[in-house]
Amino acid sequence: MVAPDSFKGSASAREVAEAIAEGLRRALPSVEIETVPMADGGEGTVEALVEATGGRYVEVQVTGPLGEPVCARFGLLGDGETAVIEMAAASGLPLVPPHRRDPMVTTTYGTGELIRAALDRGARRIVIGIGGSATVDGGVGMAQALGARFLDAGGRDIGPGGGTLAHLDRIDLSGLDPRLRATEVLVACDVTNPLYGPDGAAPVFGPQKGATPEMVAVLDANLRHLADVIRRDLGLDVSTLPGGGAAGGLGAGLVAFCSARLRPGVELVIETVGLERRLQGADLAVTGEGALDRQTPYGKTPAGVGRLARRLGIPAVAIVGSIGEGVDREILDACGLSGVLSIVPRPMALEAAVRQAVPLLRQAAERLGWLLAL
Incomplete structure (x- = not known):
């Protein structure tokens, strides 16, 4: 093998x-x-799983990290029911020129659009690799693309990026795509960083995404505020979730807004391609x-x-x-x-x-x- x-x-x-x-x-x-091509949840996961299961690729136009359209692809696996997505295809750091990197404004909206596109094509199980993000928005943009609303004190939707989370007053999931309730969402996550704090998304990963020390302090406070509102409005504590800080808090956002489960990436790939069965003998x-x-x-x-x-x-x-x-x-x-x-x-x-x-x-x-x- x-x-x-x-x-x-x-x-x-x-x-x-x-x-x-x-x-x-x-x-x-x-x-x-x-031969069974493998991956660990990072770059190459879509290709490895599509190849290993005889699946196919789907290309769609989505919103990039800076709000500009980008062409992204995801995979539909051979079982016809599982989609595999790399968030970096829609919201990744390589999509942002170095001089424009700013996690105060970058958004995961396009990742949510990829999830919606997978649902449109009949996916009932979605595997998401969340490495390589350009964002620190706690997955709010992703959830907005799926129908969730994040409102300020005046009842207006907050804008894109981690910088706007300070204005969040309440979360309304009543418009969230109902198909998610019947969909298993699994997240390939190989870091254990929490959402905020010294080891959180902003201090550890923010600088490589363009955050200055001042931005890191603001983003960390904003993610703490997001966790507080999630706890109050959704009854879910993501503040100490291992891996919650992955991809600028997308790990926590997927758990809170899509009822996802975080799994070690290589374990998830091994399970999806059926490697244990194929190794027998x-x-x-x-x-x-x-x-x-x-x-x-x-x-x-x-x-x-x-x-x-x-x-x-x-x-x-x-x-x-x-x-x-x-x-x-x-x-x-x-x-x-x-x-x-x-x-x-x-x-x-x-x-x-x-x-x-x-x-x-x-x-x-x-x-x-x-x-x-x-």
Whole structure:
């Protein structure tokens, strides 16, 4: 079973899986290989799940982080009932030029439009990856696109962005899209930051989205105020929710406004592609990603695949672009891995390795095949 993540900037998960399979076959011509592209809830999740389930892509025009139209896509999986969305496709940081990054005004409205588009196409289960956001609006824009109202003291709808949350007086969910009540919403979330406070969305993630220290203080206070209004009007406490601060508070917003459940991203992908069932009877699992380092045990694809394989009594090996400093037997064991190979066969510049990732993957997999042949 070949079940790798993408090598970001080099090759998609599908391309990585096919290169590994080709290399293994060069050394072991009679080997039986099944490939399952993987992801951990971040970039590439839509592509991995669509490819793994024989689904299709849907492109729609939505509202970008700055209120300008952008073209975004999501996936409808092979079961015909599950949609997978990356919020970054509609509300991501790459959609905002560096000189215009300002989480006081950026909105998740387009993410809500993607959810609505998925509902329009019959989705009854929606998986949302929430990495890479340009926003700190607590998911308010997302909910507005789905019919919720966030009103100031004068009964007017508040404007877009985290800066307007200070004016929020009450929340009205009476107009929320009723289809959400019959829809399971699962959120791939690999951070545990709360909505506000020293480890919250604004202090930790705000600066990379363009927030100055002064903005961070305002945004943090505004998210605290949002949590207070949610508690009063909706009877739900999201103030200490682990992962509530993900994507500028979108994690908390999806829980509060869409009754979503937050799940570790790689676990959600493993469940969605049916990896446990597909691994049954395998002799070896081969996984991988661009870099294996000390962070890999904390929710990255090689750790998810490796631990599942170990639970099923199957050895697992990772083929990676680079092996981080300090990676030792203890880290591999925490990932459920029996071994790790780098694709880099000799000293080379990073740019060269990135450019040649696919042929280097084939060669590394072939070397693995030689060892297996022993």
